[in-house]
Amino acid sequence: xxxxxxxxxxxxxxxxxxxxxxxxxxxxxxxxxxxxxxxxxxxxxxxxxxxxxxxxxxxxxxxxxxxxxxxxxxxxxxxxxxxxxxxxxxxxxxxxxxxxxxxxxxxxxxxxxxxxxxxxxxxxxxxxxxxxxxxxxxxxxxxxxxxxxxxxxxxxxxxxxxxxxxxxxxxxxxxxxxxxxxxxxxxxxxxxxxxxxxxxxxxxxxxxxxxxxxxxxxxxxxxxxxxxxxxxxxxxxxxxxxxxxxxxxxxxxxxxxxxxxxxxxxxxxxxxxxxxxxxxxxxxxxxxxxxxxxxxxxx
Numbered sequence: 001x002x003x004x005x006x007x008x009x010x011x012x013x014x015x016x017x018x019x020x021x022x023x024x025x026x027x028x029x030x031x032x033x034x035x036x037x038x039x040x041x042x043x044x045x046x047x048x049x050x051x052x053x054x055x056x057x058x059x060x061x062x063x064x065x066x067x068x069x070x071x072x073x074x075x076x077x078x079x080x081x082x083x084x085x086x087x088x089x090x091x092x093x094x095x096x097x098x099x100x101x102x103x104x105x106x107x108x109x110x111x112x113x114x115x116x117x118x119x120x121x122x123x124x125x126x127x128x129x130x131x132x133x134x135x136x137x138x139x140x141x142x143x144x145x146x147x148x149x150x151x152x153x154x155x156x157x158x159x160x161x162x163x164x165x166x167x168x169x170x171x172x173x174x175x176x177x178x179x180x181x182x183x184x185x186x187x188x189x190x191x192x193x194x195x196x197x198x199x200x201x202x203x204x205x206x207x208x209x210x211x212x213x214x215x216x217x218x219x220x221x222x223x224x225x226x227x228x229x230x231x232x233x234x235x236x237x238x239x240x241x242x243x244x245x246x247x248x249x250x251x252x253x254x255x256x257x258x259x260x261x262x263x264x265x266x267x268x269x270x271x272x273x274x275x276x277x278x279x280x281x282x283x284x285x286x287x288x289x290x291x292x293x294x295x296x297x298x299x
Contacts, residue, residue, distance in 0.1 A: 032067060049159070060129070109142070127142055128144065148177050175228065228278075230261035250274040254268050258278065
């Protein structure tokens with residue numbers, strides 16, 4: 001179910017949240033922050049969670065969108081960041097800009113991979129900011145990867161679909177199941193928090209299938225939905241949705257690893273779906289653990 005629009009926050013909620021974290025601010029700063037989170041057509045006194053999802057990026061890649069309160073929050077919210085770290089972020093943002101501008105000039109897609117949850121929030125934030133800027137017109141420059149073994153992922157895809165429609169950028173995403181299952185559970189146990197990954201393989205499959213339904217059913221001719229899967233049931237579900245929606249273009253694409261589910265790849269190719277084979281390479285000590293993780297997620 002899509003986000004309930006009655007779930008709102010107002011400026012007092014934002015003010016109280018910052019105060020609880022010991023972050024000092026002037027009234028004009030909190031007003032500027034609150035207004036920066038609004039959609040252009042929002043003239044009210046509250047924010048929806050969709051606005052927070054789409055606009056509440058603490059580390060702005062666009063230098064013109066930064067202001068001092070964001071710096072205060074970044075340093076004061078308990079992450080241990082300092083001004084030196086923010087200077088490093090500045091260098092990174094320049095590099096991201098240069099790479100993406102080159103890709104945009106050449107109409108070449110960039111895949112933003114998904115990693116462990118302790119760094120994934122930042123990765124998603126950067127990818128979503130770039131999507132809003134570059135996945136426009138007829139282009140799909142940024143392809144964000146989303147891990148469906150995460151309990152939160154269906155909600156993320158719901159918001160991504162809504163944000164793309166609201167802000168007018170092209171829905172462009174890659175769905176994967178995820179490969180850091182043991183590590184995520186071990187870290188959660190170590191720190192005494194709930195595991196971010198689904199408790200069962202069946203729940204992961206259900207989440208993946210729910211997400212691909214959302215993506216395909218809400219796609220249009222400018223979308224790119226990349227389904228990285230070795231699971232026959234997920235592939236067949238996607239095909240049935242494609243046929244049912246009467247999609248006759250290549251907006252939905254499939255990918256498998258070389259040596260994994262080659263029979264699926266061959267069948268998809270024979271049926272004229274755009275299908276990719278992914279060939280990892282590198283030192284044995286790096287490639288073999290990677291392939292083991294892929295095998296585990298493909299069970």
